[in-house]
Every structure is written in C-alpha cells, then in structure tokens.
Amino acid sequence: EWTGDCWSSSHRGAPQSGKVRTDGRCSKRVIKGGAWNSIPRDIRSASRKAKSTSTRKSAIGFRVVREL
Numbered sequence: 001e002w003t004g005d006c007w008s009s010s011h012r013g014a015p016q017s018g019k020v021r022t023d024g025r026c027s028k029r030v031i032k033g034g035a036w037n038s039i040p041r042d043i044r045s046a047s048r049k050a051k052s053t054s055t056r057k058s059a060i061g062f063r064v065v066r067e068l
Helices: none
Strands: 002-007 026-031 048-052
Touching: none
Parallel strands: none
Antiparallel strands: 002 026, 026 048
C-alpha cells in the first residue's frame, strides 16, 4: 500500500504522533506490505520500500482512512 510518508531509509526521526513524515526524499514515497504474489518476507506490514511518486502497478494499492 502507498503511504503518505516521504522516503527515509529508517524510522529514525519519524513523527511519534502517527502524522505523515514530510522530511526525507519526497520524490519517493513509502510502500508498505506486499501483494498476493509477493515473496513471504515482503507480505509483512513491516516491509517497506521506496517508489517514485509516478510509479503505477496493479499490485500497489492504498487504504482510505477516516478519523472519527
């Protein structure tokens, strides 16, 4: 799934509040988890990769969140 976070190689310095990370390489965003055809280590929600904001693939989705 796409996230709103700008890419950084680690979670160090990420907002503790759960807000979107806006520092780092914002031309790339964090992709979390994997698709049904991913290798097992990439299916975990802790799996993270950097993808260009122009990347389009059928295996990359997104989650809509509504805060109450």
